[in-house]
Amino acid sequence: MTTSPSASKVNRAAGATANFVDERTSIAGFVKYFSRKLFPDHWSFMLGEVALYSFIILLISGVFLTAFFIPAVTPVHYEGTFETMAGVEMSEAYASTLHMSFEVPGGLLMRQIHHWAALIFTASIMVHMARVFFTGAFRKPREINWLVGFTLMILSLAAGFTGYSLPDDVLSGNGLRIIEGIVRSIPIVGSYISYGLFGGEFPGEALIPRLFTAHILLVPALILGLIALHLFLVFLHKHTQYPGGGRTHKNVVGLPLFPVYTAKAGGFFFVVFGVIALMASVLTINPVWNYGPYDPSPVSAGTQPDWYILWIDGLLRVMPGFPEYVIGGYTLSLNVLIPAVVVPGLFFGFLALYPWIEQWATGDRTEKHVLDRPRNVPVRTGIGVALIVFYVILVIEGSNDIVATLFHLSINDITWFIRFAVFILPVVAFWITKRICLGLQRKDRELVLHGHETGRIVRHESGEYVEVHEPLTDQEIWIRVSYDNHKPLVLEPETNEFGVRRRWYRWSRFKQAVSRFYYEDRVEPVTPAELEAARSSHH
Amino acid sequence: MSTLSNQPPSHEVPEAFQDPGVPTEHRPRRADVDERAAKRAERQVAALFGMSALGTVIALVSYFALDIGDGNDIQAIQRINMGIGIGVALAMFGIGLGAIHWAKTLMRDHEMVEDRHELRSSDETREAALQDLRDGAKDSGIGVGRRGLLKGSLITALAVAPLSLLVPQLGGLGGDWNLDKWRRTMWAPGVRLARDPDGTPIRAADVTIGSVFHVIPEGLIDLEHPLEAKAKAVVILIRLDPKDLKIVPGREDWSFDGIVAYSKICTHVGCPVALYEQQTHHLLCPCHQSTFDVSDGCKVVFGPAKRPLPQLPIAVDDEGYIVSQRDFEEPIGSSYWERLK
Numbered sequence: 098m099t100t101s102p103s104a105s106k107v108n109r110a111a112g113a114t115a116n117f118v119d120e121r122t123s124i125a126g127f128v129k130y131f132s133r134k135l136f137p138d139h140w141s142f143m144l145g146e147v148a149l150y151s152f153i154i155l156l157i158s159g160v161f162l163t164a165f166f167i168p169a170v171t172p173v174h175y176e177g178t179f180e181t182m183a184g185v186e187m188s189e190a191y192a193s194t195l196h197m198s199f200e201v202p203g204g205l206l207m208r209q210i211h212h213w214a215a216l217i218f219t220a221s222i223m224v225h226m227a228r229v230f231f232t233g234a235f236r237k238p239r240e241i242n243w244l245v246g247f248t249l250m251i252l253s254l255a256a257g258f259t260g261y262s263l264p265d266d267v268l269s270g271n272g273l274r275i276i277e278g279i280v281r282s283i284p285i286v287g288s289y290i291s292y293g294l295f296g297g298e299f300p301g302e303a304l305i306p307r308l309f310t311a312h313i314l315l316v317p318a319l320i321l322g323l324i325a326l327h328l329f330l331v332f333l334h335k336h337t338q339y340p341g342g343g344r345t346h347k348n349v350v351g352l353p354l355f356p357v358y359t360a361k362a363g364g365f366f367f368v369v370f371g372v373i374a375l376m377a378s379v380l381t382i383n384p385v386w387n388y389g390p391y392d393p394s395p396v397s398a399g400t401q402p403d404w405y406i407l408w409i410d411g412l413l414r415v416m417p418g419f420p421e422y423v424i425g426g427y428t429l430s431l432n433v434l435i436p437a438v439v440v441p442g443l444f445f446g447f448l449a450l451y452p453w454i455e456q457w458a459t460g461d462r463t464e465k466h467v468l469d470r471p472r473n474v475p476v477r478t479g480i481g482v483a484l485i486v487f488y489v490i491l492v493i494e495g496s497n498d499i500v501a502t503l504f505h506l507s508i509n510d511i512t513w514f515i516r517f518a519v520f521i522l523p524v525v526a527f528w529i530t531k532r533i534c535l536g537l538q539r540k541d542r543e544l545v546l547h548g549h550e551t552g553r554i555v556r557h558e559s560g561e562y563v564e565v566h567e568p569l570t571d572q573e574i575w576i577r578v579s580y581d582n583h584k585p586l587v588l589e590p591e592t593n594e595f596g597v598r599r600r601w602y603r604w605s606r607f608k609q610a611v612s613r614f615y616y617e618d619r620v621e622p623v624t625p626a627e628l629e630a631a632r633s634s635h636h
Numbered sequence: 637m638s639t640l641s642n643q644p645p646s647h648e649v650p651e652a653f654q655d656p657g658v659p660t661e662h663r664p665r666r667a668d669v670d671e672r673a674a675k676r677a678e679r680q681v682a683a684l685f686g687m688s689a690l691g692t693v694i695a696l697v698s699y700f701a702l703d704i705g706d707g708n709d710i711q712a713i714q715r716i717n718m719g720i721g722i723g724v725a726l727a728m729f730g731i732g733l734g735a736i737h738w739a740k741t742l743m744r745d746h747e748m749v750e751d752r753h754e755l756r757s758s759d760e761t762r763e764a765a766l767q768d769l770r771d772g773a774k775d776s777g778i779g780v781g782r783r784g785l786l787k788g789s790l791i792t793a794l795a796v797a798p799l800s801l802l803v804p805q806l807g808g809l810g811g812d813w814n815l816d817k818w819r820r821t822m823w824a825p826g827v828r829l830a831r832d833p834d835g836t837p838i839r840a841a842d843v844t845i846g847s848v849f850h851v852i853p854e855g856l857i858d859l860e861h862p863l864e865a866k867a868k869a870v871v872i873l874i875r876l877d878p879k880d881l882k883i884v885p886g887r888e889d890w891s892f893d894g895i896v897a898y899s900k901i902c903t904h905v906g907c908p909v910a911l912y913e914q915q916t917h918h919l920l921c922p923c924h925q926s927t928f929d930v931s932d933g934c935k936v937v938f939g940p941a942k943r944p945l946p947q948l949p950i951a952v953d954d955e956g957y958i959v960s961q962r963d964f965e966e967p968i969g970s971s972y973w974e975r976l977k
Contacts, residue, residue: 209721335752366732393870395908428975
């Protein structure tokens with residue numbers, strides 16, 4: 098191949114630069130390590146990318162917003178161009194939000210990009226987490242990374258809520274008052290936490306500047322650090338892969354980071370950015386100028402937080418009011434504490450610990466790099482769907498007033514319905530999901546044993562009509578038979594051979610009960626012998 | 637059907653299925669085999685990148701050419717928002733879709749295989765690491781069971797040292813830490829009830845049956861920082877037909893001719909209870925739908941609140957204005973641990 102003189106000049110310059118950098122950083126080693134690393138291909142692996150990219154978009158648009166936002170509640174009389182608010186007393190925070198929306202060209206766009214990106218950030222984290230959950234990607238060696246991701250999810254909520262509150266409008270101000278009420282319900286220390294948080298009485302002048310610092314420095318710095326750790330662990334572990342021919346726990350099958358994923362994942366960043374920019378240009382989000390500046394007195398019907406807080410609001414709404422008790426003169430407000438602190442705590446705690454709970458049930462301590470098909474772990478899949486149903490019911494309860502007006506129902510009826518449904522429907526969803534999974538597993542067995550239906554009917558000499566079935570290929574069979582067939586743990590007898598009671602016997606019995614809950618009902622994968630037998634019974 | 641399935645198979649059958657390996661057959665893409673298709677894909681990618689540049693132009697033109705208006709022309713704001721926004725969207729989509737199309741049509745699509753290595757360090761590495769730690773411990777003289785005093789005092793110092801910073805830091809957060817402020821509001825004997833937000837006092841004669849007033853104490857709007865006082869003192873004033881009104885025992889003189897005043901701050905988590913249903917005499921909090929019966933001491937009839945809204949004892953002064961007799965008898969708003977202390 099011939100190269101033009103200019104091309105060789107460019108090559109020489111590139112070589113010299115590379116040499117300069119490498120002699121000072123030994124970067125060639127990193128390039129060698131990273132550039133041809135393989136990543137498996139699947140659409141569901143993009144969900145985490147959406148989260149990462151929306152975070153980058155949040156940083157880019159957020160930097161712009163800090164140039165105009167004034168994080169202070171000093172009262173001013175509005176003198177900007179928006180006539181509806183002329184002369185209205187408001188905080189500088191609110192006034193500067195109006196200023197950047199109405200007087201800075203592109204300011205409204207940046208605000209809307211920022212807000213939409215925040216909503217997509219939290220949503221994509223949760224959907225990504227659901228993907229990891231349902232495919233068992235949290236199993237060894239990824240338990241630590243599950244916790245890192247879990248913490249990122251919590252931080253995304255913190256980032257969202259602190260940012261949502263900054264414009265100091267009526268809607269977010271009422272949200273903060275609800276936070277005050279929730280914090281005050283915490284026994285013993287709650288009053289002091291609230292007083293410390295607000296720097297005195299609600300609303301005070303300390304909170305908005307404090308939220309601002311948390312929102313633009315503390316929380317994003319933590320998120321950034323944990324994202325780095327999250328991705329470092331992804332590289333260290335190498336990505337999981339879906340089952341298929343040649344995909345084992347000891348290899349990774351995929352395409353190289355450079356150039357394929359540089360182009361695909363890099364390109365995907367721009368697609369996510371494009372989608373968010375498009376939404377921000379045509380869909381209004383958080384029009385604070387309609388709500389008015391914060392004032393503790395007004396409130397409007399249909400008060401709604403951002404979507405990721407709705408389920409907590411739903412919990413607060415669905416809780417009956419009776420359990421508020423006075424004990425020795427002290428007030429214990431369980432009607433607030435249970436829905437706003439205890440239940441979310443248990444929900445998140447269960448999620449955080451889930452990898453270990455499942456490890457008890459399986460007793461499997463080996464590294465897992467091939468993902469589960471959700472049907473092959475019916476109980477886990479059932480639990481996941483039950484949690485989602487629980488969550489969605491509470492989101493609906495959090496919007497019960499909207500639902501009531503939309504469908505002409507009584508708010509009280511909806512709340513009464515949900516008071517029962519929140520307990521019953523997740524159980525029903527668990528049971529149905531588990532049955533569907535077992536059914537799908539049986540269908541897989543059926544397919545492996547008897548092949549695809551072809552729709553071709555033939556008549557035998559005997560007059561019998563049969564449909565011709567086409568046997569599955571080796572690849573198709575492998576996907577359907579190559580799963581971990583866990584069985585319930587076997588409990589050792591209570592006493593050992595010397596008649597001495599085993600230590601931790603009760604604990605083992607509990608673990609065994611968990612294990613039986615998971616694996617009592619199961620569908621065994623087809624064995625070669627069964628396939629052989631089935632095939633020889635056909636023609 | 638035969639009954640062969642009950643008989644042992646005639647030849648050796650493996651225990652488990654064998655992994656068939658990575659599929660070897662590879663369906664070539666159009667661009668893999670047809671140079672013209674490859675050229676076409678190249679042109680499509682280039683067109684997408686071109687679309688991106690066009691988007692940038694649209695965004696810049698919108699920024700410079702469109703006028704944001706005087707702030708009241710919502711359409712002007714929408715126009716510039718959409719102009720820049722769609723420009724940005726095109727600029728981003730073009731790059732993104734171009735790169736992905738390039739990857740999908742022209743870049744490698746044969747999957748490759750790479751080995752994983754067990755994450756656990758080898759026994760030698762582990763032993764060497766342990767040995768390093770042992771050596772280090774020996775050098776410091778803090779081996780197992782040695783120099784307990786030194787270790788103990790270090791751990792103690794490390795554990796308590798943060799307090800030297802944390803206590804002053806956290807201590808400053810709450811200002812005066814005076815929770816008693818939550819017990820008092822601006823209401824005092826003789827303070828007139830005034831309209832929110834303009835602060836004009838209300839005459840009893842102005843309050844017709846069925847009407848609702850959102851109320852602040854007279855003088856509130858003259859405060860330098862009115863929000864904290866307002867967050868506690870807001871009241872809702874309602875006149876019912878006296879025969880509809882059940883008087884709470886002991887509060888016979890708290891109302892005036894069917895006019896009652898209750899704290900507007902929900903006893904659940906503190907939202908303003910602002911929605912009054914005239915027919916049922918119910919007050920509804922739009923945040924979590926706690927519902928209070930105004931005709932019956934603002935008792936909770938539905939929702940997550942437990943306690944009735946605190947009632948403000950009112951009277952009418954010589955000039956016919958409604959005034960408070962004194963402050964609320966209990967802290968207003970959401971419950972807290974020391975509320976009744």
